[in-house]
Amino acid sequence: MHATGPESFIRAIPMPCAVIGNDARVSALNAAAESLFGTGLLGRHYAAVFRQPALLARIESALASRRPAQARHVSSNQARDRMFDVTITPLEDSRGAILAFNDVTALEEAGEMRSEFVANVSHELRTPLTAISGFIETLRGPAREDAAARDHFLEIMESEARRMHRLVDDLLSLAKVEDTERMRPTEKQDIADLVRHAADNLSGLAAERDVSLTLEGCDAPALAPADPDQITQVFTNLIENAIKYGGKDGKVTVTLTRVERDPRLRGPGLIIAVSDTGEGIDERHLGRLTERFYRVDDHRSRGMGGTGLGLAIVKHILNRHRGRLRIESTPGQGSRFSVALPTG
Structure with missing residues (x-):
């Protein structure tokens, strides 16, 4: 029974x-x-x-x-x-x-991530807001009649305002990417053309910093399913980081390679590698670089206009494209950020 x-x-x-x-x-x-x-x-x-x-x-x-x-x-x-x-x-x-x-582990962790995210955003906004408020108070008081000080403070306030603007733009971009992360792109795009477009837009920054920017393997079309705006954002972020952190008079090389099979993609794909000759990154940081607001050098990153969200955005975009990001770096020998995109 x-x-x-x-x-x-x-x-x-x-x-x-x-x-x-x-x-x-x-x-x-x-x-x-x-x-x-x-x-x-x-x-x-x-x-x-x-x-x-x-x-x-x-x-x-x-x-x-x-x-x-x-x-x-x-x-x-x-x-x-x-x-x-x-x-x-x-x-x-x-x-x-x-x-x-x-x-309820996942719910608890999501709640903790939301709380940490809100705390980080609050911290990132509080710093420039505090600076701007302090300068406004100074301009209304001791520096009211000091033209030189006034111009200096207004320049700093403008810089801090731009920083907040970049942060808001990156937050909106991250939210948009997360909303579309489960929607796989189906229309094929010329990835080589998108790489060239991103590099062209950053040629002025490279010249300003005396950085040599070279493209290899980008002459012939290289097709893969992609959202052109998002993939351009990926290459823009990686190339811009290489120019900024690769050191003055450095070299940035972007190489596009076609492979019949990549183990990470389990099939054919494109490998786009962005290499620089900068000071490199210590191994202990590599696993955390795509975390939101994680910075290797907080002061240096802020000084260069970094929001700490760029690589997090890259990670989510590549997740949507079933792509992969590999970061390789040795202190004193530069860094290499390689993107693998499936072609099928």
Whole structure:
């Protein structure tokens, strides 16, 4: 005869579930719960299985009052902590209860990321706003009649205002990219032409900094599915960074290579590499460069107009295109940022 009680019912539920019997012992665990708490636990008192004091207190309260209760459980058995909202539901026909564990780890992490993002944006805006407010106060007071000081302060205020404008533009760009990240481009574009266009737009900056900007492999068409505006933004960001951080009188080389198969793409693709001869980046920073607001040298980046969002935008654009970004750098030997784009 097949069981028809809660022990049988929870086997069909994908989330971790457990049944506490009339004797306060665990009478059933589904596969997901065994994965979370372990095997061989049937027949043990619930306090020996679930252990966390806050959860045990809510179970005891629910069993005593015969009313549903909510609790939080944190699992540290795997590579990272997992957080669960636990619903404790007393059974109507017995003194036991069913426990259902809802994994809310992703929601918690998303909330933390939102809070961190808001804090970072607030910090990035507060600095220029504080500077502008201070200069306004000075111009209204001690520097009211000082023409030289006034011009100097107005120049700094204009620079800070431009910085805020860049930050807002990058925030809007990041939001737009995230909104379209799941929409794969289907129309093929000439990637070589987009690289040339980005390089042409930055030729003035390269000349201003006495940087030699060279393109290789960009003469013949190279087709791949792409959003032309977004991919141009990727190359603009990478080439501009190479010019700015590659050092005065440096060299920036952009190389486009066609490959029959790239292991990262699992098929044919285009590799566009942007290399510079700058001071390079320490290995400990490489894995974090695409994080929002992460900077290797905070003061230097701000001084060059960086918002700390450029590489995060690049990462999201490449995710949309099923592309990959590889960053290679050795201190004293420059950096190489290579983009892999699938051609099919």
